[in-house]
Amino acid sequence: MAGALTLTTALLASACSGTGGGGESSQADADTITFMTQLFGTAPSPQGELHQAIEKFLGKKIKVTWVPNAEYQEKVNVTLASSNIPDVMVVDPKSPAFGKAAQAGAFWDLTDKIKKYPNLVGDEKVLLNSSINGKIYGPYRTRPLLRSAVMIRKDWLEKVGLEAPKTTDDLYEIAKAFTEKDPDGNGKKDTYGLIIPKWPGTTFAASSPFNVIDVWFGAPNNWGERDGKLVPEFDTPEFFEANRFMKKMIGEGLVNPDWNTLDTAKWNDPFVQGKGGIIIDVDVRTTQLLDLLKEQDPQNYGDKVLTVGNLSRPDGKKFSLPFSGYKDILAVSKQRVRTDAQLDELLKTLDKLASKEGQILLTNGIEGRNFKVENGEAVLINQDDPKVKQLQDDVDKAFIQLGTQASTGTAGIAYPRVPPEEPYRKDLAERKERVAEDLKTAVFDPSLPVVSPTAVEKGATLNPIVTDARIKYLAGQITEDQLKAEIKRWYDSGGTQIAQEINDLVSKLGQ
Amino acid sequence: MATDLAPPPVKAARVDRRKPSRGRALWRYRWLYLLLIPGLAYFLVFKYVPMRGLQIAFQDFVPFLGYNGSQWVGFKHFEDLFTGPDFGRLMYNTLVLALLNIVFVFPAPIIVALMLNELRINILKRSVQSLIYIPHFLSWTIVASLTYILFSVDYGVLAGWIHEIVGGQKIDYVAQPEWFRPIIILQTLWKTTGWTTIIYLAALAGVNHELYEAARMDGAGRWRQLWHVTLPAIRPTIVVMAILMSGNLLDMSFEQIWLMTNNLNRATADVFDTFTYYVGINQGAFSYATAVGLFKGVAGVLLIFGSNWLAKRLGQRGLF
Incomplete structure (x- = not known):
């Protein structure tokens, strides 16, 4: 009671x-x-x-x-x-x-x-x-319609002698070098590549770094067409491809060890404190990072962040994650x-x-x-x-x-607000170009206008199933087969109905 | 009531000489009754009036339509709950935590109180007492943050020490499902033991010293005295505490569990309280959440009656 x-x-x-x-x-x-x-x-x-x-x-x-x-x-x-x-x-x-x-x-x-x-x-x-x-x-x-980007410690990148990434393989190489090649030069192996926080909530498509990487590998953005039907992001081979990639990074210690408990409010801390060197998030985070780095080093803060757009997958094909x-x-x-x-x-x-x-x-x-x-x-x-x-x-x-x-x-x-300092101006100018470029390869979510009644009714039970299973898979708690079994459980507990409704509603909208 | 308050004057005058009537007693102790009013008002306003809202467990409640406009659906939400995939998991998680609470958390303050009682250096006793109360005044938010800071796999101080001593692989205590329950129980022990000890210490202070003297004359040592004098003396207190606890058995402390939950340990962490909050406030399924809460409440009432009955069966005085 x-x-x-x-x-x-x-x-x-x-x-x-x-x-x-x-x-x-x-x-x-x-x-x-x-x-x-x-x-x-x-x-x-x-x-x-x-x-x-x-x-x-x-x-x-x-x-x-x-x-x-x-x-x-x-x-x-x-x-x-x-x-x-x-x-x-x-x-x-x-x-x-x-x-x-x-x-x-x-x-x-x-x-x-x-x-x-x-x-x-x-x-x-x-x-x-x-x-x-x-x-x-x-x-x-x-x-903004497109906000996803990768923020990298520029000074570290120069230290380990690597170029700005273009593909997910490049990202892996950078993360590995950041972990193993002592980019902060303190003689100790105490850094890692990618910084991922605990993603709040249980909604699957949350524009989390995981969703961004799914799309980079060619998985749908939330829902996408496969063989004439809309299927969820996680029911595609590309989704598994993306997660194998992520699992490898996590398994090799290229990601912060507390990636499933780090508070999102503290996401910038490891980057600014020089513990980790890569963040995948919305591009406006660059401004926050510049602000924080400026407090630390008012002279050279502009040389510490490099922001690049969406990355292509190993075979060179590029897919970008747009927002709603x-x-x-x-x-x-x-x-x-x-x-x-x-x-x-x-x-x-x-x-x-x-x-x-x-x-x-x-x-x-x-x-x-x-x-x-x-x-x-x-x-x-x-x-x-x-x-x-x-x-x-x-x-x-x-x-x-x-x-x-x-x-x-x-x-x-309204009037665009331009900060006086050069690094901010540069970031803003680059952002415009980047967004225009990435929009060409944007994968839009066709299900955005629709709401499935079953998803509303059973969301509390259904939402956590695949969201949690993916995290467990990445943490090495379950195998890929068990992840597939969880996806099947999602379908069996009401997911089949949701897919049907999404397909019906979207096709009705198109008429 | 009205008749009690205004008995026929003649009769009242006659009764006056023998035994005070109920109305008289009411008047005589009016200040005491007045003191009772805020307490009653509290229960009325915050515990009984909101029960009116329990009806939405039997409706498809839409706030805009209100209690009267929403559709009645009978036991639909209860059926959904009992046949749904969540029920088994919630029940299991709740019961396991409840069991761990009985085994570890319930006896802890008794043991601590007995140990403190044996201390002869007063200043030490006092300072230990005060020190172990302190965690009670910290909110769960602080306790949870402290846990994250101490046990984080990245920078946790305690986790680091344990790793140095035990060796092997680094363990992510706050994210591993198998560590969820130990951490919850440890947190509860740390936070609540000291405070609950007060009640037992009060009971212990009331034990007649002549009993100890008599026991000593008969040659009883410390352990014998503890077993034959101290424990029987505080037995009623223990029983009352046990019955009270049984009513709250299914009430896990919501904030504590909510704050310690993440994607990896959710399967172990979810209990009725967190589920109600998640479904009701986060997802806006008010009716379903109320049905879950109502079920838990009914189960709690049954437990309290059950343990009261059991206590009487075992020859103890019950609560009621």
């Missing part, structure tokens, strides 16, 4: 706190819009300069429930169970809890309406990707917005917020206050003034999360 009670108490408590924090949902006037989104620092004050500027720009009051990013999904699920859903909620449209709520009619279906608001549509393909089986529940928050192009949508709840007229009013406001001017406010800040425009780029100014610093933090750690057509990593319709 305690479990059930804990659950219900949590829901109850959140319902209560929701009332306290979100406030007077019933009497709130039409001039206030409530939001809920992620937060990466401390919550901005409603009296803050930026908050006020946005309200002035919209001509409406806004009230934002800021939720620390780490607990966001849980808070969303708990809020969905409460009676205090904000008007506009940043949600992952594919999460089971949102799917159920949307199906029950808790959120507005905007499929036919969104086209009327030009700033909300964005890229039609990405908009479709963010839908639930073609049903659109809100404008998406844009992200969005992260979460801004869903409109029906709790307070009840009539079509009210919805229109709200969408007009959101449309205004998604305009160039609005996006600049959210993702750049206030022109002349914390940034100025030079050659179409935003250059930070007055950062020594504590008030401006506060404003800058409100942008970077909070309000940027409400950006739809602009965000971190993609300036979109």
